[in-house]
Amino acid sequence: MTTRRHFIWLLPASGAALLAACSESAPPPAAAPTAQPVPASPPEAPVTAPAQAPAQTPSATGPMVDATEPTAVALGYVTLASAVDKVKHPNFAEGSACGNCALYQGAVGSAAGPCPLFTGKQVAAKGWCASYVKKTT
Numbered sequence: 283m284t285t286r287r288h289f290i291w292l293l294p295a296s297g298a299a300l301l302a303a304c305s306e307s308a309p310p311p312a313a314a315p316t317a318q319p320v321p322a323s324p325p326e327a328p329v330t331a332p333a334q335a336p337a338q339t340p341s342a343t344g345p346m347v348d349a350t351e352p353t354a355v356a357l358g359y360v361t362l363a364s365a366v367d368k369v370k371h372p373n374f375a376e377g378s379a380c381g382n383c384a385l386y387q388g389a390v391g392s393a394a395g396p397c398p399l400f401t402g403k404q405v406a407a408k409g410w411c412a413s414y415v416k417k418t419t
């Protein structure tokens with residue numbers, strides 16, 4: 283007959299035996315993955331500063347704006363300020379022309395030059411449009 287004292291005495295021994303039995307039947311641990319040689323990475327290209335885009339300068343050699351093209355018509359552009367329809371453009375002031383407009387990008391005294399309203403083209407220095415802004419300097 284097993285007494286309680288005897289059972290308690292047997293418990294650690296049976297637990298150890300049980301652990302030993304379990305560890306023997308357990309599958310062997312998986313082999314550690316072998317380290318694969320890492321291919322050498324290609325040499326990095328030297329870091330260089332990104333090429334800067336050339337500064338955007340208005341073209342002084344673009345084609346002349348055609349007064350009949352849609353943008354020109356919409357702005358009331360004329361190649362000769364004296365030809366402005368003063369009824370249609372009552373804000374026109376005598377003496378105003380592309381050549382003395384703040385948006386005109388041609389050289390002083392030039393016959394024609396770029397205007398940001400007509401990208402890539404030139405307006406006549408003696409021309410005018412409804413977007414005229416008097417040059418202050």
Ligand code: SF4
Pocket residue numbers: 359379380381383384385386387397398399405409410411412413414415
């Ligand atoms: S904005 Fe000035 S420079 Fe350009 S077309 Fe009109 S008047 Fe001429």
